[in-house]
Amino acid sequence: MAEEINPFPLEKILTISAREYCEMQGKDLSDYEPVGVHYYEGRSGEANQGLINFAKTVPKGTEVIVSYSARTININFCVVALQGTALIPKKERNALARSSIPAYGLGP
Numbered sequence: 001m002a003e004e005i006n007p008f009p010l011e012k013i014l015t016i017s018a019r020e021y022c023e024m025q026g027k028d029l030s031d032y033e034p035v036g037v038h039y040y041e042g043r044s045g046e047a048n049q050g051l052i053n054f055a056k057t058v059p060k061g062t063e064v065i066v067s068y069s070a071r072t073i074n075i076n077f078c079v080v081a082l083q084g085t086a087l088i089p090k091k092e093r094n095a096l097a098r099s100s101i102p103a104y105g106l107g108p
Helices: 018-025 049-055 090-098
Strands: 032-042 064-074 078-089
Touching: 018 032, 018 064, 018 078, 032 049, 049 078, 078 090
Parallel strands: none
Antiparallel strands: 032 078, 064 078
16 A cells, blocks of 8 residues: 655645744745645646645655745646745755655655
8 A cells, every 4th residue: 555645734834934933934045955846737626736745745854835836828728837946955955865765856
């Protein structure tokens, strides 16, 4: 049986910019490594399923997703494109790189 993947918390997927987030948190943008997160799927009848699937692709160690956007693309069929920028604290990223846990993968 496949292991259930816990999605990244939806309340940490934000539409504000990385700079705005850092200013609000009193942190410096250089403390983070930005990583693009992209997810595409055909339009399904289930509301929010695309967002949940997007959240399952967030890299490990991510503190927050910023600049999140979603759009529908029609190319003979409907595709939903979800994207944002993962902000991974450099300390966390370095720890993941030294451990046996993959730095990227499914789940938070």
